[in-house]
Amino acid sequence: MRKEANRKLRCGVIGLGMGRGHVQGYQSHPACEVVAVADMDEKRLAGAQTEFKVPQTYTDAMEMLKRADLDVVSVATPNKFHAPLTIAALKAGCHVLCEKPMAMTLPEALAMQRTAVACRKTLAINFSYRFSAMSFALKQQVDSGLIGNIYFGRTVWHRRRGMPGFGGWFGNKELAGGGPLIDLGVHRIDLALWLMGHPRPVSVSGSTYNVIAARKAHEEKKHYSVEDLAAGIVKFDNGATLIVEASWALNNNENEQMITSLYGDKGGLVQKNRNGTYDFTAEIYTEEGGNLYTKALDQAVTQPPTAYHDFIDSILQKREPLATAEHGVRVQMILDGLYRSAAEGREIRFKK
Numbered sequence: 047m048r049k050e051a052n053r054k055l056r057c058g059v060i061g062l063g064m065g066r067g068h069v070q071g072y073q074s075h076p077a078c079e080v081v082a083v084a085d086m087d088e089k090r091l092a093g094a095q096t097e098f099k100v101p102q103t104y105t106d107a108m109e110m111l112k113r114a115d116l117d118v119v120s121v122a123t124p125n126k127f128h129a130p131l132t133i134a135a136l137k138a139g140c141h142v143l144c145e146k147p148m149a150m151t152l153p154e155a156l157a158m159q160r161t162a163v164a165c166r167k168t169l170a171i172n173f174s175y176r177f178s179a180m181s182f183a184l185k186q187q188v189d190s191g192l193i194g195n196i197y198f199g200r201t202v203w204h205r206r207r208g209m210p211g212f213g214g215w216f217g218n219k220e221l222a223g224g225g226p227l228i229d230l231g232v233h234r235i236d237l238a239l240w241l242m243g244h245p246r247p248v249s250v251s252g253s254t255y256n257v258i259a260a261r262k263a264h265e266e267k268k269h270y271s272v273e274d275l276a277a278g279i280v281k282f283d284n285g286a287t288l289i290v291e292a293s294w295a296l297n298n299n300e301n302e303q304m305i306t307s308l309y310g311d312k313g314g315l316v317q318k319n320r321n322g323t324y325d326f327t328a329e330i331y332t333e334e335g336g337n338l339y340t341k342a343l344d345q346a347v348t349q350p351p352t353a354y355h356d357f358i359d360s361i362l363q364k365r366e367p368l369a370t371a372e373h374g375v376r377v378q379m380i381l382d383g384l385y386r387s388a389a390e391g392r393e394i395r396f397k398k
């Protein structure tokens with residue numbers, strides 16, 4: 047990796063599905079230049095080279111890490127490859143932004159975190175649902191103490207029929223590690239933990255189901271080996287409890303339903319999407335002088351950075367990113383625990 051002063055950070059992106067957003071995010075930062083992309087699909091590479099004017103393209107990510115002289119790498123591949131590619135990039139001297147989920151398993155996530163520490167490089171996780179004006183405004187209210195100590199919450203992402211790329215890697219446990227819990231639930235868990243101040247999970251109890259998707263896969267003769275619905279309860283070291291729900295297929299009344307509700311000893315908050323869209327509303331509920339108040343957030347003043355800009359700025363400013371590897375590990379603990387609990391039919395307790 048080159049060390050010249052006053053030069054732009056040289057960025058590379060592995061995976062051009064979600065990775066297209068990473069390319070755009072880096073290109074919008076004045077201190078970055080995207081010099082290389084890697085994807086096994088040659089058509090995707092050619093398209094990225096034409097659209098984004100990226101000078102170097104690779105079908106082999108490891109070859110990119112060897113030859114492209116990079117400072118920063120995004121890993122935006124199927125989940126199976128997050129850990130090995132992140133670790134390889136860190137060892138190659140690069141800072142890494144890894145797509146969610148951090149990894150397939152907790153041991154993988156811990157190995158990624160240890161490698162980042164050993165290599166003295168920044169590792170951030172792309173928990174994108176934090177990086178909205180609505181979410182930042184709620185975080186300000188929570189941090190001000192308005193709702194007090196949070197002791198109970200519920201965080202949900204349900205789809206009526208929304209199985210991504212049905213028959214593809216999202217529904218393949220060997221590549222994805224799980225279904226809607228690890229794909230959608232990961233976002234809602236992270237948002238809840240971030241607002242709650244990241245208490246440490248001590249136990250989980252979960253259930254998974256594959257009712258609707260299994261039938262659909264059988265009818266269409268497609269591979270599908272993950273859940274279509276997951277639900278569970280998480281308990282934390284501060285006594286708080288969080289209910290988690292995520293589905294790709296559920297007989298409910300909305301095509302897309304996202305809700306995160308948190309309740310404290312002084313007040314509560316709810317963030318939810320509007321009419322099945324990706325537009326969100328937020329309300330805070332308080333008791334003041336014996337009166338009950340409902341406050342709706344109409345307009346957020348603070349415009350937060352994107353996850354890509356915060357990651358780059360954290361490198362330049364030599365500070366932690368907003369979404370750290372430690373945050374990713376705590377989310378991974380919950381994901382792992384819920385899947386284990388569902389498989390073994392018992393509560394899973396974590397070691398201190």
